[in-house]
Structures are given as structure tokens and as C-alpha cells.
Amino acid sequence: MAERRRRESTNGRDSVFGYAADEAVASFRDRRQLPIPEVFFRADGEPNVIASSLTHESRKPSLESAGVLNNRRVCRDHYRLSLRVDRFAEATPGQFVHLCPAARDGEAYRTWSWDDVDASEVLHAGDVPMLRRAYSIAALRRAANAVEIDIIYRVVGKGTRWLETLQVGDDVSLLGPLGNAFPIRREKSQAWLVSGGVGLPPMLWLAEALHAARKSVTAFCGVQSADLLALTLRGDAPPDRTATRSAAAAEEFAAFDTGVVISTDDGSLGFRGHIGAALHAFAESNPPKTDDLVVYTCGPERMMRFVAEFCVARNIECHVCMERAMACGTGMCQSCVVPVREQADAVGWRYRLCCTDGPIFAAGDVLWERPA
Numbered sequence: 001m002a003e004r005r006r007r008e009s010t011n012g013r014d015s016v017f018g019y020a021a022d023e024a025v026a027s028f029r030d031r032r033q034l035p036i037p038e039v040f041f042r043a044d045g046e047p048n049v050i051a052s053s054l055t056h057e058s059r060k061p062s063l064e065s066a067g068v069l070n071n072r073r074v075c076r077d078h079y080r081l082s083l084r085v086d087r088f089a090e091a092t093p094g095q096f097v098h099l100c101p102a103a104r105d106g107e108a109y110r111t112w113s114w115d116d117v118d119a120s121e122v123l124h125a126g127d128v129p130m131l132r133r134a135y136s137i138a139a140l141r142r143a144a145n146a147v148e149i150d151i152i153y154r155v156v157g158k159g160t161r162w163l164e165t166l167q168v169g170d171d172v173s174l175l176g177p178l179g180n181a182f183p184i185r186r187e188k189s190q191a192w193l194v195s196g197g198v199g200l201p202p203m204l205w206l207a208e209a210l211h212a213a214r215k216s217v218t219a220f221c222g223v224q225s226a227d228l229l230a231l232t233l234r235g236d237a238p239p240d241r242t243a244t245r246s247a248a249a250a251e252e253f254a255a256f257d258t259g260v261v262i263s264t265d266d267g268s269l270g271f272r273g274h275i276g277a278a279l280h281a282f283a284e285s286n287p288p289k290t291d292d293l294v295v296y297t298c299g300p301e302r303m304m305r306f307v308a309e310f311c312v313a314r315n316i317e318c319h320v321c322m323e324r325a326m327a328c329g330t331g332m333c334q335s336c337v338v339p340v341r342e343q344a345d346a347v348g349w350r351y352r353l354c355c356t357d358g359p360i361f362a363a364g365d366v367l368w369e370r371p372a
Helices: 002-006 013-025 158-164 201-212 275-285 301-313
Strands: 038-042 048-052 062-075 078-085 096-101 123-125 128-130 133-136 139-142 147-154 171-178 190-196 216-223 259-264 293-298 317-321 337-341 349-353 360-362
Touching (some): 062 147, 078 158, 078 171, 133 147, 133 201, 139 201, 147 201, 190 275, 190 301, 201 216, 216 275, 259 275, 293 301, 301 317
Parallel strands (some): 190 216, 190 293, 216 259, 293 317
Antiparallel strands (some): 038 048, 062 078, 062 171, 078 147, 096 133, 096 171, 123 128, 139 147, 317 360, 337 349
């Protein structure tokens, strides 16, 4: 795509037309006044040119060579990877990055601009081709001449086993920031963050942002067992076993005045049972003002569906961070679809893309089962 858009003809028309398309697409909106991820243009007698709303300067991600600063184990199977890049566009909690190995020894690697990148690029880990993997941003720190980005991952397959091998000084290829972000409501003072398993990372950065916005925040963290909780526990504030109150039990959340309710499937820490049951117990003991509360959730889809339906039934605003396999992360491959309600559509629903329309969706819009 990038080569088509940048191709120079004898009179330069292709290149000029491509850049004009990039600028024009930024103003296009769909029926819900959301940016249209991509538009096909055609000049008379010329090949099609694809322009994406992501290419507009104000939203432009970049493809960078990121250096590994740290890669430490935080619990069984989970690691926290810290990366350093020279530049990174403005980003907010809920957005994600796409990672894959940097070029192999002997191959040239350079910093790309968005105008150069072919989003379907495949690089290699050893001799095995590897598509990029999407990871939510768990933390982001800006300094005068660099940006540090943290992700948290669980080792479960080929891609995460590659991440586990990374050492300080290694390089990875990083594309981002991608996707939309969690909305923070100025008029609402309370926020509940509900995560299950590896849905935890975006909640850490969101807790920081909500604290800065002076919100009252409670985090609900569910895992299978205590040794899979990717948090640093504080010995002076154990999690409540009844889930009727929060505690300053985790250093990462306590740093932002966020109490936590922890559940484990096997009862090895905190509440015994799934996090949805813990959420219900907490809400029964601490009835919220439904018009003053926003709930954010990320984790297994079955868990998010429970949280979404819990909130919709009580008229509580809720936003879900969906997960899909993403080959490109930019809307080009059209593979990461999520069925959502769409009243303007003839059948009442349509597919949206998790990577560009999401990954954050309003809970009431998501169709957890595709209509027949």
C-alpha cells in the first residue's frame, strides 16, 4: 500500500494524489460521526489509492525500533516488558502497540514514518515468520528525549515465548499507538475497573489517568490462582475475602489511591470465585450512584459479557476493551471484526473493526452472539 501511495510517476501525480487523499480522509465520517478507517480513491486512468484516517498528522502512529530496558517476571508466566523509543505520538489509556522482532542480523533496519510502512509487514523470529502481536499499554513515561512504554504479557505461545527471551539492549519493532481509548467522563466522579487475567495491563494506565482526573477509583482483579496475579502485593493490606470492601493491597494501584478487590477461582487469595461474583458482592454492600459511575472492563470475553450485562441492567455506563487476533492492527486486513448494534443499518447491526473502531466499545453496543 505504501509503495503504491508513494510511487513517483513522470509527472509526480501519483504521489501528490496520494498525499491529498490522506489529508482529505481525515474529515470523512460514517453515520455515527466516527472517522472512517479507510477510503478508496480513484483518479482517471490511475490505480486506486488507499487513504486511512490513521495517516492524518494528529493521529499518526509510527513504526519504531524499540530498545529493551527491562523484561522482568512479575508472577508465574507473566512478565513486564519496558521498551524505549525515541518518539511516540500522543496516546491515552486503552490504546495498544503492535510488536514483532526487529530485522535479523545483517538486514537493514531503519525508523519508518507512517507514510512508508506496509501495515501487513511480516518479520521473523529465527526462521519462523511472525505476524505482529497486539499488546495494551500498561504504562507510558515521557522524558525530554525518549518515551518509555510498558506492556505485561503471559507466556502462552510462539509470540510470547519470543518476548520472554528478550534481554536488556535487544531491539524489537514497535508500531503504535493504535486503536481508540477509554473515555474519562468529566461529570462522573466514580470509576470501577474490572479485569480478568491478562486484561489487567490497560487498567493500570487507566487508574493513573483517572487519579490525575481526581476520580474515586476501585479496581477488581480476577485470576485463576494467586500465583497468576501480575501485581505486587502489600503485606499490610490483604485483600478482603468477602469482596465487600476494597483494600490498598497492590502497590501498582495503591500508587494512584486505588483500592482493589481481588478474586481467585481456587480461593488462594481474596474472594473465592470469579470476578463477576466479587463485583456483584461489592455492589450489594456499596450501592453506587448509577448516574455518577463509569465501569471499564477488560479480560476474557465471557467475563466482560457478565460485566456488560450487569451494568446495562442497572443503567450504569460501561466500556469494554475487546480482544481479537489482529494481523495488521490498522484496519487494512479487515480480520478483527466485532458485531455491534447499528440502528441505522437495515438489519440493526453491523461489524466494526476491533483495531480502529475499538478496541474500546460501549457495553450496550456489543453483540456477544452474532445474530443469525
